[in-house]
Amino acid sequence: MSDNGPVQIRCPVLNVRRVDAYYAITVVAPGIAERFRSGQFVTVGVGGDHSSTLLRRPFAVHDVKPDYGGTVEFLFSVRGTGTAWLSERRSRDLLDVVGPLGRPFPLPRDPVNCVLVGGGSGGAPLFPLAQSLRRRGCRVDFVLGGASADRVFSALSARRIAETAAFTTDDGSFGTRGRVTDVLGRVIEEARSDAVYACGPMEMLRAVTAVAGSRGVPVQVAVEETMACGTGICMTCVVPVVGGDGITRMARACVDGPVFRGEQVRFDDVGTIPFDALGAPGWKGSSAARAAESARDIA
Amino acid sequence: MSDNGPVQIRCPVLNVRRVDAYYAITVVAPGIAERFRSGQFVTVGVGGDHSSTLLRRPFAVHDVKPDYGGTVEFLFSVRGTGTAWLSERRSRDLLDVVGPLGRPFPLPRDPVNCVLVGGGSGGAPLFPLAQSLRRRGCRVDFVLGGASADRVFSALSARRIAETAAFTTDDGSFGTRGRVTDVLGRVIEEARSDAVYACGPMEMLRAVTAVAGSRGVPVQVAVEETMACGTGICMTCVVPVVGGDGITRMARACVDGPVFRGEQVRFDDVGTIPFDALGAPGWKGSSAARAAESARDIA
Amino acid sequence: MGRVGPDLRIRLGGVELPNPVVTAAGCAGAGRELDRFFDIASIGAVTTKSMMLEPNAGRPAPRMAETPSGMLSTTGMQGPGVDVFLQRDLPWLLSRGGRAIVSVAGTGVGEFGELARRVSDAEGVSAVEVNLSCPDPGAPAGRHFADDSERAAAVVRTVRSHTRSGLPVLAKLAADVPDLVALARSCVEAGADGLSMINTVRGMAIDTRSMRPAVAGGLGGLSGPAIRPLAVGCVYRVHEAVPEVPIIGMGGVRTGEDVMEFMAAGATAVAVGTTSFSDPSACARVLRQFTEALEARGVGRAADLVGAAHGSGAGV
Amino acid sequence: MGRVGPDLRIRLGGVELPNPVVTAAGCAGAGRELDRFFDIASIGAVTTKSMMLEPNAGRPAPRMAETPSGMLSTTGMQGPGVDVFLQRDLPWLLSRGGRAIVSVAGTGVGEFGELARRVSDAEGVSAVEVNLSCPDPGAPAGRHFADDSERAAAVVRTVRSHTRSGLPVLAKLAADVPDLVALARSCVEAGADGLSMINTVRGMAIDTRSMRPAVAGGLGGLSGPAIRPLAVGCVYRVHEAVPEVPIIGMGGVRTGEDVMEFMAAGATAVAVGTTSFSDPSACARVLRQFTEALEARGVGRAADLVGAAHGSGAGV
């Protein structure tokens, strides 16, 4: 057992709040709080011990505070049975939480200009990231989008933390009517951004990567794939990702991600096995590639 | 749809109390309260909508009151997942309750002397029965047993309602050390009982039937068989019972019972199909028996 | 309010049912007990407990055990015999305006024929369902007719020949057979007008207190939502193989969405089984939810859903 | 505190494991990820993901869907190939003090032999498990080796002959095969030292929003507590047929009581699969609960439980 890996704890709920269209749950979880780095997520057991819904639900960590030895907050919208159950939790209920999981956002060494792009609840992990970046002296700009005003995530905090904050909604009820990518180019130019960080639906990540790529700005994306385990053992959460060696692998979003470099994710091939992926029908195994593989570490 | 049959309602919990080793839950269920007759039971859905425990749990009705249009109380001890979940319910939670189910205790026409014998939580259905009997001018005597003092059911109410109340415990911590049948004969003689009513484990019902039978006193027993449906459609709750026609049938405890005449239950054959039961290998079908069968009503 | 809802009618063989929600055999008696919770005439049909020629006392207790999202049962087809059913229960159901799919269970091929003849002679039956998960006296112990496509076909052929024309014969299949698709084809070739699937799946639970099997006899039949993915997979594969044959899909149906799922997989009608034990109003609720789901999606005809999940990409 | 707990050791073929709790193939990687949650050396063994000869990219996403008390999955045995495993993952596991049951999956009989040879040449492997739920290229699409007792026997025979003596070969069986007991007998006759069962059961879920199968490719494998009664029934029936052959039982194990249940049915060891997804500490917890259950019942030797539910009255 290693010491800085994730931990599994039954943690008391500190509080459950409504925030616009979302619920925010804060749990007391010192072990997770102290290990957390922004971009990482937690998974939560839902439904109790005799629930028919077996699988844990993954949520990005939105905030970590030192209170009570360390608290962790995540936000969610009610989608199905698991999130409906979570929304009914009350203070002092116990939740079974595993975390922190996944690779965090890589942070720049230097105080560069960063624009953080979030879609819907995908805004969540960008807030601890913004704080880390600010601590390193980075300039932070926000672009947050959503279907409607109540789905644009934490507009107030964004304004508070960031140099500038732009908002978009599909229905025009708040900020610019349209998509985050409709304003991203302008923000990158005005803020002279050196790096983009994005989290949200796959379609949005693809578009953000394209906008940033066309301006030569590197992008880090955090993906949300369906996950059965979150710990790297089930192989259900895969995304086609090109490695530094040029080989495409079916990478596990939970341990190889959720953060990837945008240009390495083969967005067009998500939901398929690209013909040339390692071990796909079109892949020609070379002993060199296999040797490279065996040298790679798994987590 | 008939009008005096059972109903299914989502009822609010009025309160949950601890009573010795038991929990007592009162729900607001006017439709059930108004239809109820003593000896009948309710079934309760457990674990919520996404529970992996599908089946309803049956409980005898312990009390019915006119408050809030009609409340129903049942008592239970925690045995497994369902009763554990029930014990955690709080006021205003909703329970899915079906009832009243089963055949009630037949009541004597005349003001005769009745002794009511209960083992453990099997004491529960005897309390509304005692009240009905008292209202008809019957003399009521109680014999209640349990493993230990805290499992002897509602000793105080028993003393209050009944002419006499005798108690037995396996460990001697309350009343006479021993079984209900160790004192039953004496009670029957002293009270000059004309009828016995009993509810509890099958073994106890067998012994009570034997004691009463040897004194020529008729017994009504309420059995507790495992039940998947409680409404008569699954055929899992069967007990071998001799009909008035002398034919043994595998009777459904839920709709043909739970109350049977003690001497009609083939206690020695519970858990088997008696060789001579209707439709068993040793049964010789006669057209007369079949004609009798087709004239019988099913519920 | 004059609002016209979706057209729920479906056809099973030559017979039309007002809607696709029926009861599963052995999970609704002959309808009388459930009629206390909802109008039994409001659902598509009542599939009866499987009727045998003679009264049958069934298996000893304990007959059931709860399992995760399911239950094991072994009732051994206890019942009063087909004649009592035809004289006592069927008239009641018809008098209430209900429709009856009569399930039959024989102890041999010939007995299936006799059962079919008697049911066919009765007035007002909507369809005959042949329970092929009955022990085959000609096979090793524990084998059902359904375990052998030839034997199953022999049963279906006999039932078909003893059933008046116009009265559909449905073959009820099980999932745990050597080759489900071959079984389905054999039954269709032998004259089945439709197929019902799936029956319970053989399984076991052991009571770790007594260290004995939890239901008498050891093996029981697993039913409930736990088996729904198996059932949906079976319906999908059989519909792919014999798309023109109507299927009554069942196995763990709990909500209107589950009806959608079975119909998309290829079922024309959908049966509610174990869920009626835990929720006696389930059939009516499921029908209501299904109707609402159609409305929400703007589907005008329920029958249009049949097989909707088939097509490119869904092949197996 | 000097208290002597129950003797948990069990024997699988010629090999002794310190306790009966192992991981199920494909549900624990090669142990490294779970070692972050509990000491991987504390459990009986790690059964690895099935290894193929070449790297394999597996199936497209979506690869999983949640079902009542279970899940459907279709990963298509994605993996880096056996050599990478033997060079990178196996040494790590052994260095941590863990034991490895290496699962192998070939695309043909010959490839199974080559896999066995390579695994057998590696130091420190505890057993080879043969995943017979692999597509048989010589059979119609969708058929596995396990679907044909002869073909399965051919695979086992080849693996046995390429595996050094003393290294047990376990044949991994599936529940949804034409004749499980016949399959088990064939594998034992072909040289299997033990049997593992059950693999996932083929099933399907349909997403009623998109009206498409919820996992890519349509059919997926059902696992989790939903299938436990099926699995217990399979172990029971096979133990009855070949009582001398050790069985690793699996399918929906969630608690120490479930281990008792499988052992009573006839399993010598018990694997935790899907539960490790929802509870990464599950193996350690299950082992602890099992040990406590033995103590509470005063059972001194875990091995004494094997087959305890068999005997008069439990026959099927």
Ligand SMILES: Cc1cc2nc3c(=O)[nH]c(=O)nc-3n(C[C@H](O)[C@H](O)[C@H](O)COP(=O)(O)OP(=O)(O)OC[C@H]3O[C@@H](n4cnc5c(N)ncnc54)[C@H](O)[C@@H]3O)c2cc1C
């Ligand atoms: C790394 C990661 C981080 C996430 N962070 C957040 C967050 O901060 N806030 C938030 O609201 N949501 C987040 N999600 C999505 C969230 O996990 C799903 O909304 C949630 O699992 C839905 O569960 P349910 O039971 O309500 O839905 P159901 O539809 O009943 O779930 C059924 C199954 O599908 C899975 N599933 C359903 N929707 C999604 C989805 N969008 N993504 C992944 N799995 C899904 C569930 O986990 C479950 O296994 C994140 C997902 C991932 C992978």
Ligand SMILES: Cc1cc2nc3c(=O)[nH]c(=O)nc-3n(C[C@H](O)[C@H](O)[C@H](O)COP(=O)(O)OP(=O)(O)OC[C@H]3O[C@@H](n4cnc5c(N)ncnc54)[C@H](O)[C@@H]3O)c2cc1C
């Ligand atoms: C007609 C009737 C009236 C009853 N009245 C009462 C009462 O007033 N108070 C009370 O405490 N108990 C009563 N019981 C027993 C009560 O139903 C069980 O204690 C309860 O079902 C246990 O559920 P569980 O989930 O806690 O146990 P589990 O062991 O987890 O239950 C598993 C399954 O077994 C069934 N089961 C377990 N124990 C029993 C049992 N003793 N009898 C019947 N089914 C059982 C459950 O219903 C469930 O289907 C009555 C039973 C019947 C049939």
Ligand SMILES: Cc1cc2nc3c(=O)[nH]c(=O)nc-3n(C[C@H](O)[C@H](O)[C@H](O)COP(=O)(O)O)c2cc1C
């Ligand atoms: C208690 C019980 C009794 C059953 N009896 C019969 C029967 O007599 N004939 C039959 O064909 N199927 C019978 N079945 C099987 C059901 O009709 C149905 O095929 C199966 O239970 C799957 O559906 P479900 O999961 O909705 O219950 C029975 C099932 C149960 C649980």
Ligand SMILES: Cc1cc2nc3c(=O)[nH]c(=O)nc-3n(C[C@H](O)[C@H](O)[C@H](O)COP(=O)(O)O)c2cc1C
């Ligand atoms: C995601 C997943 C991947 C699996 N991969 C394999 C595999 O590679 N080889 C194998 O023999 N079994 C595999 N299995 C089957 C399991 O080993 C096990 O037999 C089955 O899941 C039943 O156990 P469970 O219900 O505890 O999961 C896999 C199961 C799952 C859920």
Ligand code: FES
């Ligand atoms: S969710 Fe299981 S490997 Fe990623």
Ligand code: FES
């Ligand atoms: S419990 Fe179903 S018939 Fe009695």
